[in-house]
Amino acid sequence: MENNTRSMSYLDQKPLILNELTQAKKLLKQLESDFDVATCTNGHLLVPIILSTFEKSLSMLSGINSKIVSDYDLNGISCKKRKTVPRWTEQVRVCEQTGLEGPIEDGYSWRKYGQKDILGTRHPRGYYKCAYKNAQDCLAMKQVQRSDEDTSIFNVTYRGKHTCTEAEHLLPWKSENSPDQENEKRLKKSQETIINFQTGCHGKTEDLNTTQAVLRSPSFSFPSDSIPIPCIEKESHNNNDILSSMTPDNHFVSSPFSSPKTSESNSFSPYRVQDLQTLDFDPFGFTSTVTSAFDSADLYFELGFIDGL
DNA sequence: CCTATTTGACCATC
DNA sequence: GATGGTCAAATAGG
Secondary structure, eight states: OHHHHHHSOHHHHHHHHHHHHHHHHHHHHHHHHHSOTTTOTGGGGHHHHHHHHHHHHHHHHHHHOHHHHHHOOBTTBOOSOOSSOOEEEEEEEOOGGGTOOSSOOOSSOEEEEEEEOOTTOSSOEEEEEETTHHHHOOOOEEEEEEOSSOTTEEEEEEESOOOSHHHHHTOGGGSSSOHHHHHHHHHHHHHHHHHHHHHHOOSOOTTOHHHHHHHHSTTOOOSSSSOOOEEOOSSTTOHHHHHHHOOTTOOEEEOOOOOTTOOOTTSOOOOOEEEOTTOOOOTTSOHHHHHHOOSHHHHHHHHHHHHTO
């Protein structure tokens, strides 16, 4: 097959590529429906990661042949770069015993610039900007609102990426550990995460075997030591929208959460999902191949890999 | 006095 | 007009 596609022109390959995209989309949708988002904590992680990588590849594809991708309607999923700032939501549980209130400690410095009562909610929404907005022109913002259902949970919506120097020293790969040590730690954490995922997911499991196989593969690791809980927003930021926001320089990644208040290992600790432009995160290891494989056979192979999920 | 937070007013969007 | 988001003056705290 690869030999055949290698000799084909892009136009000849178009139906094949579109078919693969369709298959990939079906699998993603299936995966999405396999998780009970309301109860599956770690499962939240998977869909954004896969969608992110998928979107990354689509963007690569658009670079190869923009017409093929633009012709393809991914059921509203646009591969074009999102014009608005990236936005994502996570939930942070605050330990009542600590009495922690107010701004969620997530490693960054924020300055509150407003608070607003939101219709239909019992708790006001707080508006925060990066404390280095003026000094370093950092445009990161976040909104924090206490959940009505569980008052120990704060819904934190992040907007924009940190460009301040504070983001620099929070990057896990900027730590003093060697790359090998970091990889080892990540691998170990990955295994723990997989165990958590397997035991903590309450969704349907019959279709997850292949996904778990990928997760078990030696090449797979989660991006950092912490486990983010990216929560896809229900209304304006559904999965399709999220996917469109995940351009190659806009990945869902996580970074270590360094709060002294979160020492309980089994508790639902605050996690941060930050938007980091420079992270080379590619859990399925195929984006880099697509990058280097501007010849169509490899491209086809990579799409087939998605199919193999 | 300086910095951060609060809060009412204003603006944009639907 | 209702609502969410932002601004900026007032206020609080060190």
